Every structure is written in C-alpha cells, then in structure tokens.
Amino acid sequence: MHQVFNFSAGPAMLPEAVLEKAQAELRNWNNQGTSVMEVSHRGKPFMEIAAKAEQDLRELMNIPNNYKVLFAHGGARAQFAAIPLNLLGLKTTADYIDGGYWAHSAVEEAQKYCKVNVIDINHVHPDGMRGVKPMREWLLTDEAAYVHYCPNETIDGIAIHEQPDFSGKIVVADYSSSILSREIDVSRYDVIYAGAQKNIGPAGLTIIIIKEDLLDRANSVTPSILNYKILAENDSMFNTPPTFAWYLSGLVFEWLKENGGIKAMEARNEAKQALLYKAIDSNDFYINRICANNRSWMNIPFQLADSKLDELFLKEAEASGLQALKGHRALGGMRASIYNAMGLEGVQALCDFMDVFAKKHG
Amino acid sequence: MHQVFNFSAGPAMLPEAVLEKAQAELRNWNNQGTSVMEVSHRGKPFMEIAAKAEQDLRELMNIPNNYKVLFAHGGARAQFAAIPLNLLGLKTTADYIDGGYWAHSAVEEAQKYCKVNVIDINHVHPDGMRGVKPMREWLLTDEAAYVHYCPNETIDGIAIHEQPDFSGKIVVADYSSSILSREIDVSRYDVIYAGAQKNIGPAGLTIIIIKEDLLDRANSVTPSILNYKILAENDSMFNTPPTFAWYLSGLVFEWLKENGGIKAMEARNEAKQALLYKAIDSNDFYINRICANNRSWMNIPFQLADSKLDELFLKEAEASGLQALKGHRALGGMRASIYNAMGLEGVQALCDFMDVFAKKHG
Structure with a gap:
C-alpha cells in the first residue's frame, strides 16, 4: 500500500512491486x-535479462517478427532527430501532424533535416471544447517520406485514440506517454518509439519498434548511436547501453505480464480515467476543456474555476499524500498523470480529495 | 567489507557506501x-541534488569558472559524433591521435563529418615493449579545428600520463576511463568528456566539461540532444536527463570528497597499480608488455605465459570472489580494471591469488 500517490508526468511513478524487487x-x-549496475552488458547474466526484456515486450505488445525492438540511450527528444536522419532516405519532405506541444517539438527538430509539411489538426468545437481532427481529415502529401504523429500529448491532455490506417504511408508514432496503456495493433505502424520515463521505467532509455525493411536508409551524417541499422545489428549493444534502465524496464514488463498484460491494464486505465473525468465534470468547480473523443487517459489537466485557489489546492493535496499535481507552466492549473503504475485507489483518493475540497471552498 | 571483488572494465564496480545509501x-x-527515479527533474528537490553534483565535481576537479559542466545522455560513443559536430565550425579537418582501440573508434566516427588527420602514436620499443610516442613527437597540423586524444585505453591498457601543452590548439580528451583517478589541470584542456560507467556512476550518462567560448560553432545538423550550446543554456535539462544516473554520480562525488578528494584517490591508485604490476613482473608466469611510461593505472591487461591455463585461472579466480577478470576478446588473457571504487584490499586479494596460482601451476 502506497503512503503517497505520485501524479508526476515523468519521470513518473513506478510499480511498487518493481521498486521492492x-x-x-x-x-x-x-x-x-554485485549490483546489476556493476556488471558488463556483454556478460551472460545481463545478456539474458536484456533478451528476456525484449521477449516480454514482444509478447505484451504482440510485435510481429518483421519488427526490430531497439533499446537506445536518451529520451524521445533524441528520436526527434533520429527519425528524419534514419527515414528520409532520398526524399526531402515529411508530413508532421501537429496536435500539441510534443508533436510540435518534433516538427522543430525535423526542420533541421527536411522540408516539414506541418498538418495542424487542432480543432475547437462550437461549444468551446478543444480537440483534434479525425484521421480521415489529415491532409497527407504524396511526396512525404513518412507521417509522424504523437498519440498522446502529456501537456495538452489530448489523445488520438484512433488507430492509423493509411495505406502505403510510413507511419511513425511517438508513444512516449501512452505505450503499454492499451492494446494497439503494431502492424499498423512502421515505427513506434517511446521514452521510458512515463510508462516503462526510469529516464535515459528509449524503446524503438521498427519494421526491418526501414533499416537501410540512414543519412550518412547520422551519429552511430542514433543509427537504427547499427543498433539493430548490434542488438542495441553497439555501445554500452543504459543497463540499469534496461533491467528496470524488464522488471516492469514482468510486472505487466503478472498482472494480466495490456488487456488488463487497458481495463484498469479506462476505469481510472472515467473516475477522474467524472469527478471533474460533475460540478462547476473543476474544468477540463478537452472534447470527449480526445481526452487523454494518461494525462488529465484540469483547472479550478477560481484559480486563486490553485495554491491552496496543491498545498492541501500534498498534505494528503497526493503529489506532483501542479499543471505544466504552459497551461497552469493542475495535471494528474495516471500511467499504468498508478492504481485505481490512487485515482479514487484524488477524486475523494477533490470532492472534499470543492465542498469546502465551492 | 566486500565478499567479492569486481574487476569489470565497465559498467564497473561502484563504491560500497554509495550503493548502500x-x-x-x-x-x-x-x-x-517516492523513489528519486519517480520525481520530476524540474522539481526543487531534484534540481538541488543536480546542482550539488555539478558543484562537487567542480570542486573535486578544480574546474575554472569559464567552463561549463554538462550532464548528457548516452556514453562516450555519442560524443565521438558530438565533438566534430560541435567543434569543427568552419574548418574541415581535425587531428586525431590514434593510440589504441577507443581513440581509433573516435576516428571512425569523426570521418563522417570531416577530413581526419590520423596521427598514429603507437610505438614498439627495441625490447618489444609497446607504448606510445611522447606528446612532443605528435605531428599536429595547422589547419585542424582541434586535436582529440584518449588518455587511457581500457582495452590496450595504455595510458598517456603527460598533460597536454599545445599552445593555440583546441585540445579534446576522452577521459571515460580515467577521469577523477588522479589530479589533472583542467585549464590545459578545452573539452574533457567521460562516459560515467567506469569511474563515475552507472551507464547512460556522459559528463562534458567544455570551455564556454566553444559553444558557438555547432553544425546545423547537430541533433539538439548533442548540441553543447543547447545543453548549456538549459542546464542539461533541455530534455529529461537520466535522473537516476545523475543522482548516483552525485553520491559518488560526495564519497570522493569524504575520502580525501582526487589527491587521496591518486595516492591510492598509484599504490594499487604498483602492487599489481609488481605481481605481474616479479615472475615469468604473468606477462604485461606495455612499457613503464605508458602503463595504465586503471586497466591492467596481463597474459599467462601458458595460455592453456587461462580458463583455469578465471575459474579459480571466480571461485575466490575475484570477478570479471577475462580479457577483452581483442587481446585475450586477463584484464583487471581497478577504478576508484576498487580498494587496495581488492588488488591485494588478486595479487595473493596470482601468487598462489603461479606457485601451484608454474
């Protein structure tokens, strides 16, 4: 039983059982x-857990055999450069779906390497609710080497729950904040990448799932550590990998398997978000202006109708063991990040606190 | 008291007191x-230990104020690309001193970005002992943007103990395996970098010490996460840093300060290497063919005169709690890596074992 509940957007809460082990x-x-941190990545004991982590992830996500799974240094920001460097090939343009802060950051990095066709999908409904346009309205271009999008925006609290279905397009998705949170069909994607520090493990590791036939087109100026072909050919050990982060991610994958896999996580995550959005919507005290279709299951920003109460809310929440609820500086207010490691009881505790706080100050 | 002694070349042994904490x-x-792994890098508690780690490193190495200290993702391999990308500026050539495996690997990566003037300093003495040429014989070129070298070669067991004194040259040193092992004059260098997993902390973090006036010349295709100016301007938090590795490195710096700083480490490391080389040289059973001037203090490879005994040596050593002594596949034989975290008692235990083994099988 947790004494505190940590709603940090990332680095984020890890499963209690994983940290115990x-x-x-x-x-x-x-x-x-010795510590797992102190042993060679090329020794048999570490190689075994490294391989098992990959195998467990393949099982959890049902990753087809024609995809490589890479364990790379760094976070998703590194991939913002690696994607164009590895995937442009002879093409000079790429389609980037811009639906929030992180999708936009990927655009800025890609502009170093190619002409970026920015497809703004932001949409405000007549009732003032914010959302993004459905995939059928995304205006992809024929000459683009690939289309890049971010299915879950941690800051905006916006999610694209649709699964891609763009025949003939190379689809790249930044799943940093929603990987493993619900079932997806990996075969609909060409590249999925995710920084570990939200739904996988500690910061400093990024997982890349990539179709093998895309490993042949890296630009010659690609740093070796960002070159997918080099990583794949060396089983992610071209250089010393972040061994402790890899080990811990493996423990998280084991924990997921022991707890029913992604199907069970999806059910739990659905229940968690339903509970929290209900607590927000059931009164005029709390506000979330994202339309129902695009509400994130992982990162739920909300405002107090009276922002003068923000500081008191955060102070009293903290005193009740509800940590890291302060919203991103770009939006203000509050944000509850409820990744896989956050149980229903943590969300319930937050909802209970919100109810009491609203009654006291509403 | 350690039950085992771990001679791994990296990831390597960490101080017992650090792991305990x-x-x-x-x-x-x-x-x-919560765990330090679970908190935001932008929260006050983490920002404080991050700043303290930098300050402690500055004190330990006496880093002048006109140098930035960066905590970056990845290992030294990432810097093999970052160095030319950040330092070439308008120049198109760089001098690379080639004195071993890692220096040569840096050459191969740099060749993607510029014309590399490879300066081979390998030298075999008339008595067959291997070494490298002294700095006064290095043939640097006028047009080079910088000179890059590696003061300690972990695989070859070769060290360049001289401190650089090249007026007007930009000097870049890969200190991955010997940083913090003895006192150096940072002001003689323009860039010092070091992957953490040997003498600092866990794999996945690289520390870069760079003169501020070199932050203005990055190539436009430099990935942001490798761009020193961006890292410096954002206090190494342009993206989420590898927080746990940063924290653990801070604990190592505290441990160094509590144990007399680099001066005390240097004395201890000098004693350790003297003991081990004496154990190798005092008989015909063990062989190290590196000349006295260039023997590494950190990584000491040695062969058995009768290589048929290699397997037995490793097996009996392991049974005696002396781990990870197998030499790199490029050289065979044995290698003892004795970084700061390895105490004199570990080296003594190895020497005692070697003595008994030689008497039994010699």
Whole structure:
C-alpha cells in the first residue's frame, strides 16, 4: 500500500512491486554479490535479462517478427532527430501532424533535416471544447517520406485514440506517454518509439519498434548511436547501453505480464480515467476543456474555476499524500498523470480529495 | 567489507557506501515517500541534488569558472559524433591521435563529418615493449579545428600520463576511463568528456566539461540532444536527463570528497597499480608488455605465459570472489580494471591469488 500517490508526468511513478524487487537486489543481483549496475552488458547474466526484456515486450505488445525492438540511450527528444536522419532516405519532405506541444517539438527538430509539411489538426468545437481532427481529415502529401504523429500529448491532455490506417504511408508514432496503456495493433505502424520515463521505467532509455525493411536508409551524417541499422545489428549493444534502465524496464514488463498484460491494464486505465473525468465534470468547480473523443487517459489537466485557489489546492493535496499535481507552466492549473503504475485507489483518493475540497471552498 | 571483488572494465564496480545509501533510500528518497527515479527533474528537490553534483565535481576537479559542466545522455560513443559536430565550425579537418582501440573508434566516427588527420602514436620499443610516442613527437597540423586524444585505453591498457601543452590548439580528451583517478589541470584542456560507467556512476550518462567560448560553432545538423550550446543554456535539462544516473554520480562525488578528494584517490591508485604490476613482473608466469611510461593505472591487461591455463585461472579466480577478470576478446588473457571504487584490499586479494596460482601451476 502506497503512503503517497505520485501524479508526476515523468519521470513518473513506478510499480511498487518493481521498486521492492530492485531495492532488495540492488547490492546483490543474481546472487553475484554485485549490483546489476556493476556488471558488463556483454556478460551472460545481463545478456539474458536484456533478451528476456525484449521477449516480454514482444509478447505484451504482440510485435510481429518483421519488427526490430531497439533499446537506445536518451529520451524521445533524441528520436526527434533520429527519425528524419534514419527515414528520409532520398526524399526531402515529411508530413508532421501537429496536435500539441510534443508533436510540435518534433516538427522543430525535423526542420533541421527536411522540408516539414506541418498538418495542424487542432480543432475547437462550437461549444468551446478543444480537440483534434479525425484521421480521415489529415491532409497527407504524396511526396512525404513518412507521417509522424504523437498519440498522446502529456501537456495538452489530448489523445488520438484512433488507430492509423493509411495505406502505403510510413507511419511513425511517438508513444512516449501512452505505450503499454492499451492494446494497439503494431502492424499498423512502421515505427513506434517511446521514452521510458512515463510508462516503462526510469529516464535515459528509449524503446524503438521498427519494421526491418526501414533499416537501410540512414543519412550518412547520422551519429552511430542514433543509427537504427547499427543498433539493430548490434542488438542495441553497439555501445554500452543504459543497463540499469534496461533491467528496470524488464522488471516492469514482468510486472505487466503478472498482472494480466495490456488487456488488463487497458481495463484498469479506462476505469481510472472515467473516475477522474467524472469527478471533474460533475460540478462547476473543476474544468477540463478537452472534447470527449480526445481526452487523454494518461494525462488529465484540469483547472479550478477560481484559480486563486490553485495554491491552496496543491498545498492541501500534498498534505494528503497526493503529489506532483501542479499543471505544466504552459497551461497552469493542475495535471494528474495516471500511467499504468498508478492504481485505481490512487485515482479514487484524488477524486475523494477533490470532492472534499470543492465542498469546502465551492 | 566486500565478499567479492569486481574487476569489470565497465559498467564497473561502484563504491560500497554509495550503493548502500542508494539502496536504503531507493523507495523513500528525501523523505518524500517516492523513489528519486519517480520525481520530476524540474522539481526543487531534484534540481538541488543536480546542482550539488555539478558543484562537487567542480570542486573535486578544480574546474575554472569559464567552463561549463554538462550532464548528457548516452556514453562516450555519442560524443565521438558530438565533438566534430560541435567543434569543427568552419574548418574541415581535425587531428586525431590514434593510440589504441577507443581513440581509433573516435576516428571512425569523426570521418563522417570531416577530413581526419590520423596521427598514429603507437610505438614498439627495441625490447618489444609497446607504448606510445611522447606528446612532443605528435605531428599536429595547422589547419585542424582541434586535436582529440584518449588518455587511457581500457582495452590496450595504455595510458598517456603527460598533460597536454599545445599552445593555440583546441585540445579534446576522452577521459571515460580515467577521469577523477588522479589530479589533472583542467585549464590545459578545452573539452574533457567521460562516459560515467567506469569511474563515475552507472551507464547512460556522459559528463562534458567544455570551455564556454566553444559553444558557438555547432553544425546545423547537430541533433539538439548533442548540441553543447543547447545543453548549456538549459542546464542539461533541455530534455529529461537520466535522473537516476545523475543522482548516483552525485553520491559518488560526495564519497570522493569524504575520502580525501582526487589527491587521496591518486595516492591510492598509484599504490594499487604498483602492487599489481609488481605481481605481474616479479615472475615469468604473468606477462604485461606495455612499457613503464605508458602503463595504465586503471586497466591492467596481463597474459599467462601458458595460455592453456587461462580458463583455469578465471575459474579459480571466480571461485575466490575475484570477478570479471577475462580479457577483452581483442587481446585475450586477463584484464583487471581497478577504478576508484576498487580498494587496495581488492588488488591485494588478486595479487595473493596470482601468487598462489603461479606457485601451484608454474
């Protein structure tokens, strides 16, 4: 049982059971008398857990055999450069769907390497609710090497729940904040990447799932550590990988398998978000202006109708063990990030607190 | 007291006291009820330890104020690309000193970005001992944007103990395996970089110490996460940094300060290497063919005169708690990596074992 509930957007909460195991074996891993941090990535014990982590992820996400799974250094920001460097090939333009802060950041980095066709999908409904246009209205171009989008915007709290179905297009998705949160059909994507520090493990690791036939087109100026072909040919050990982050991610994958896999997570995540949006919508005290179709399941920003109460809300929440609820500076207000590691009881505790706070100050 | 001694070349042994502290607070850091891995890098508690880690490193190495200290993702391999991308400016050639495996790997990556003037400093003495040419014989060129070298070669066991004194040259050194092992004069360098996983902390973090006036010349195709100016302007938090590695490195810096700083480490490292080379040289059973001037203090490869005994040596060493002594596949034989975290007692245990083994099988 958690004494506190941590709603940080990332680095974020990890499963209690994972941290317990990591702590117990931190100084004596695999009965070797050393930490997993202290052993060679090329030794048999580490190679075994590294391979098992990949295999578990393949099972969890049902990743087809013609996809490579790469464990790379860095976060998604590194991939903002790696994607155009690896995928443009002989083409000079790419389609970028702009639906929020992170999608837009990917645009800015890609502009170093190609002509970016920015497709603005932001949409405000007549009732003032914010959302994004459905996929059928995305104006993709014929000459683009690929289309890039971000299915979940951590800052805006906007999600694209549709699965892509663009025949003949190379589809790249930044799944940093929603990977493993619900079932997806990997075969509809060509590249999926995700920084670990939200729904996988600690910061400093990025997982890339890529169709093998895309490994042949890297630009010659691609730094080797960002070159997917080099990473794939060396089983992500061209250089020393972030071993502790890889190990911990493996523990998270085991935990997911032991807890029913993605199907069970999806059911739990659906219940969590329903509970929290209901707590927001059931009164005039709390506000979330994202339309129903595009509400994020992972990152739920909300405002108090009276923003003068923001500071008090955060202070009292903190005192009640509800941490890291302060909204991103771009939006203000509050934000609750409720990744896989956050249980229903944490969301319930937040909803209970919100109810009491609204009654007291409303 | 260690039950085992871990001679891994990297990821390598960490100080016992550091791992004890990390383990104790892994699930309740800073009395927050969460792990340091789970908190935002932009929150005050993490920002404070991040700043303290930098300050402690500055004190330990006596880093002048006109140098920035960057905490970057990845390992030294990432810097093999970042160095030319950030430092070439309008120039098109760079001098690379080639004195071993890693220096040569840096050459290969740099060749993607410029004409590399490779300066081979390998040297075999008349008695067959291997070494490298002294700095006064390095043939640097006028048109080079910078000179790059690696002061300690982990695989070859070769070190360049001289400090650079090239007036008017921009000097870049890959200190991955010898940073913090002895006192150096930082002001003689323009860029020092080091992957953490040998003498600093866990894999996945690289520290870059760079003169401020070099931050203005990055190539426009430099990925943002490798752009020193962007890292410097954002206090190494342009993207989410590898927070756990940064935290652990801070604990290592505290441990160094509590144990007499670099001066004390240098004395201890000098004693350790003297002991081990003596154990190798005092008989015909063990062989190290690096000349006295260029013997590494950190990575000491040695062969058995009878290589048929290699397997037995490793097996019996392992049974005696002496781990990870197998040499790199390029050289075979044995290698003992004895970074700061390895105490004199570990080296003594290895020497005692070597003595017994030689008497038994010699």
